[in-house]
Amino acid sequence: MRAKFKKSTKRSLKKEKTLQFTLNVIGIFMFMGILIRWWTVPFAISHDLRIYYNSDFQMKLSECKEFLAFVLCAASVYFSLVNVYFLGKTGKKLVYTVLVLLAVFNLYMMLTLLAVATH
Structure with a gap:
């Protein structure tokens, strides 16, 4: 007589939640690091390896708004x-479709900017 065992879904669900949590924490640190750049950009290193403040590198108010808008959108x-990816197979397909569309759009913009810059 053979016993039929059901596969446990608790373990894979736990792994997915852990991976989702890990990717969210990595994202928080990544975007916090990008926002820290806002304050650290004006500092530079001289030829004799001394740190000094260069006011030419300071972002103006309009640049700060654009930078903040970019970081928030990204x-x-x-x-x-990340969070849609873990909704199931439909979420994974949607994420892959969005990533492919972003890649195609980035290539298109790169070629457009290259064409504009060379003329």
Whole structure:
């Protein structure tokens, strides 16, 4: 007589939650590091390896707004994709589709900017 055992789904669900948590924590540290750049950009290193403040590198208010908008948009896309990925097979397909579309859009923009810059 053979016993039929059901596969336990608790372990794989626990691994996915751990991976999702890990990716979210990595994202938090990554975007916090990018935001720290806002304050550390004006500091430079001289030829004799001394740190000094260069006011020419300081971002103006409009640049700060653009930088903050970029970071917030990038963070929202990252966290959305990470969390949608773990919703199931449909979420994974959606994330892969979005990543392919982003890659195609980036290639298109790169070629467009290259064409504009060379003319």
